[in-house]
Amino acid sequence: MDYFPEIVQVLPHHDYTVTVYFHDGKIVLYNMADLLNKPIFEPLRDINVFIGACTILNDTLAWDIGGDKDGSKCIDIDPDTIYQLPAIRKEAI
Numbered sequence: 001m002d003y004f005p006e007i008v009q010v011l012p013h014h015d016y017t018v019t020v021y022f023h024d025g026k027i028v029l030y031n032m033a034d035l036l037n038k039p040i041f042e043p044l045r046d047i048n049v050f051i052g053a054c055t056i057l058n059d060t061l062a063w064d065i066g067g068d069k070d071g072s073k074c075i076d077i078d079p080d081t082i083y084q085l086p087a088i089r090k091e092a093i
Contacts, residue, residue: 005083010061012054014047020061020082028085030061030077041075 009021016033032050035041043065044050053063057074061082066073 004059005079006059007056007061007079007082010054010056012051014051016044016047016050018054018061019088022079022083026083026087027089028082029088030082030085044075 003024005026006023007020008023011019011021013019016031016036018030018032020028020030022028032041032044036045044053044063049063049065053065053067055062055064055069057064057069057071057076060076060079062071062074062076064070064074
C-alpha cells in the first residue's frame, strides 16, 4: 500500500518558508521563495497574503486566496512534493 502524506499543520514564516507537519510526525521546511517569480504564485509575493492565507485544504498546503475555502480559488502544493524534502525533525505520534 502506498503512503499518501497528509498535512496536519502549517506555520508560514516571513522569509517565505512554511514549516509543514505531517500526520506521521515528519516535519519539513518548505521554501516558496524561488517560486514567487512564477505568475501563478504572484499573489503570494505580498507577505501579508502569504502569511494570512496559508492553510490546509484537502490535506495539503494551500493559500486560500479567495478567503472562502473554495479549492478553485486556492494555490496549493502537491503534498508528495513536500513530503520528499528532508525532515527537519520527526516527532513521535
